Amino acid sequence: MISGWEDIRAEVLRRIRVRDWPPGALIPTEEDLAAEFGVARATVNRALRELAGAGVLERRRKAGTRVAALPVRKATLDIPVIRQEVEARGQVHGFRLLERVEGVPPVPVTSRMGLAPGTRILWLETLHLADGRPFVHEGRWLNPAVLPVPLPDFAAVSANEWLVAHVAYATGDIAFAAEGAGPREAAVLGVAEGTALFITERMTWTAEAPITYVRLAHAPGYRLQTMV
Template identity: 85%
Template sequence: MISGWEGIREEVLRRIRVRDWPPGETIPTEEELAAEFGVARATVNRALRELAGAGVLERRRKAGTRVALLPVRKATLDIPVIRQEVEARGQVHGFTLLTRTEGAPPVPVASRLGLGPSARAIYLETLHLADGRPFVFETRWLNPAVLPKPLPDFGVVSANEWLVAHVSYETGDIAFTAEAADAREAAVLGVAEGAALFVTERTTWTAEAAITLVRLAHVPGYRLQTMI
């Protein structure tokens, strides 16, 4: 006996699974299902909305609800600061500022950040440590125009953490790639040149201007995981 919207969701999933309702098939209306299950239409509606949100069903105006041909599933990733990520592994976080310079960024960086030809940017290289061993090599360009002043000593507070705590951003993009360690990365991370590194690249923006472009090269063995 089926009761509650969760019960109806289970039954709908079962029918899709055993192909009573194959992909692309229009399923009965909410009224028909409510009558069949002996529940309120709102209960059926709740279950179908849930399944539509998960991409299992497609609801179409007037044409009814059908089993999705190819549901696109979604995964949500948390983007924590590196200290929190290290601490969540039960390790101690540390970091060393290796480089801090200021000047006109290279053209590809300026273009990613939407900066004009005469704009200046701050460049930082930071090595993050987990239990004293290399964890992430962070290379970062900062747009000083959007940062609250005074700027801190980035050797004392990591730019990663300072930005999250002090600059709210509106939008950004993030990309993940696998890249062979170049000579500099290999030396900093203490790995062989050409080692496979998991790389995260992120650009963030206020409503008006770019804040930062950051590249995080992780030591071999790094794993980014989540639920789907």
């Protein structure tokens, strides 16, 4: 017996998968489906809206709902705090603050952060450990102009966790790439120079000003995984 929007979502997905409704096909209207399943239109709407959000359906007013021809798979990733990530593997998290200085970031960073050239901001370099072994090398530029004072001792509290607890973040973007280890990363992570490393880059903003730019270089073997 079908009832509830999750049942309807499952049934619609089943019909798409067994090709009752092949890619590109127009499916019945919400009203028709509601009548067929014996539920209210709002319930069908909820189910179809979810499937459209997942990229399985394409909906347009008046035009109707059709099965996505080239399903742009929308994968959702959980980007946890590093400590949680390590602990989720059953390992013990630790970190060492390697450097804390003020300076002028390189041009690509200033431009991406939208800072005036020559602005001096805070640089933190941290090595995260899992069970005592190098896990991630973190390089972070922090804009002190938007931070509450006093700043903590970043050797005792991870910058990431202090920020989420004390700064009103707004938006950001994340990028992933693969790069060969530079001399500094190689030395800190204990790998040969040029070793392929998984890189995560994050920019965070308040409504107006940049908060922080982070570059994470993950130790070899790191994988970012998703379920679709």
